[in-house]
Amino acid sequence: MRNLLGKQTTLSRRVTLTGVGVHSGKPATIILSPAEADRGIVFVRTGTDGAEVEIPARYDTVVATELCTVIGAEGHSVATIEHLMAAFAAQGVDNAIVEIDGPEMPIMDGCAAAFLAALQEARLVALKAPRKAIRILKPVRVEQGDAYAELLPYDGTRYDVTIDFQDPLIGRQSYVLDLAAATFRREIARARTFGFMRDVEKLWTMGFALGSSLENSVAIGDDRILNPEGLRFSDEFVRHKTLDAVGDLALAGRPFIGHFRSYKGGHRMNWLVLKALFADETAYEVVGEQRTVETAGGLSVAAPALGPAKA
Template sequence: MGIHLHEYQTTLKSRATLSGFGVHSGKPVSMHFLPADADTGIVFQYAGEGAARRELRALFSEVGSTDLCTMLGDPAGHHVATVEHVMGALLGIGVDNVVIEIDGSEVPILDGSAAAFVEAFDQAGLEMLPVKRRYIHVLKPVRIESGASWAEFRPYVGTRFEVEIDFETPAIGRQSFAADINAETFRKEIARARTFGFMKDVERLWAAGYALGSSLENSVVIGDDGRVINMEGLRYPNEFARHKLLDAMGDLALAGARFIGCFRSYRGGHRLNAAALRRLLSDGSAFQIVETRRERGRSSEMIAVNAPANAPWAL
């Protein structure tokens, strides 16, 4: 029995623009999303005034830090921080190729979710390109552990994420969310889940130069009494777990290709997501690169293909 996968790569039909503030830097930043040719992938271009245009490809090999957020590039030099929400949105609605011009060093936090990115991409529209999309097909379980936390990839017919978290606060506790990923599910169930934090951590983060742009407008904040202090409350009963799933999607989008398989994690985060991805892609027996072939009236069948020597998963 076949599975329903998109056969061809996509890009945006037209330009999209978003502006806001970095959640850690507090600085204003604008982004322009430009249509790109097949096999371009996701590329960030620094477009600030008075500086040479520099590029960073959105690949796990470019990850420079996973502290508090996922950062591409050199933390002490050219970098783009907090890429996980925009990468999750691109993966979630199915955009394979885009050039992102950015005039700062951090993706804007917007409302703390991926909703504004999805809206901008929907307004720009998607265009199918005449080149096959490649997938990373998980062939066997691969697991990584760190203390009580763990993450693993498992074979699965489709693309699925299962995330469970456990916090010692009444507002969160132990909760989970799982979903087979497609554009409709992403829009309805995942995209609107916001980032979250604890009031007790704010002063420490400020002193360290982080969270300078954080506010109740872009974060779910848990007070010292263990309750959500945002007046509007939560968007979903398990919004915290859904946001962790969004983060995981954004981190795994840095593989350079989409997955056919299931990613599961318990008490995970950016560092564990990155480590699990590297563990999978360092084991050539754990995955294969496939394309899909669709026959009239039938769902897609997977066909193994030779990966280019310079492919991001060719470690």
């Protein structure tokens, strides 16, 4: 199992990225900045009538899951956060401020690679506070029809994702990822979002995919992949769904020790299984916290608190 219980981290300096939102089509600039221990990942909406609205990146601030994950507070929201959140999780970033001047994250080239590169450019620094992780103690499962998502006890951090499309260009694909920075960078980070050309006009009328292009999405035609360069991986579709799952489950607010498994899942199922987990305090415990205990000699020392606790 990778070490999740070291010190908390943040960025060593600010870094800026610009692009357009894949659904809104609107330009967006984000600034990633260091944050103090126990702050977590916090999005700050700027440029909204001079106000700055803080939106913690947590499952309980999710306001929509239609085609992307959206968090919101005080009437403001930020959409398509999952790719950046996946990069944070893979790199082990515990605390950061994400300033954004629009309603949607820039899609970049449709994956997490640009965000990962930005985090590597900013470099991580360790803080004095210990990291806390969420250990899954018993199975938690949500279902919708034949689709499901579940969290299981496991001595590690594993994502086990299966997709099953009737379209023969995708079909049934499965992928298992034991999360580690190098593995994520090599096998997952470059897997792009995808969509069917036959759905484009419908999505436009719903206000989605307004910024989608062959530069940031895999476009699936009636009988072929329309991108001139083709796929980056033969199973790029399930790898991207795995990327999404890493980002969505990062909304737990802390790393988790357990096995996530899904079949025909997506943003909504990923969010629902987190809600189900935190609704049952017997299903998890927080490890890595410090508490003071009295020794036989009267000295106070720090010891890990391993009992169930709220996340």
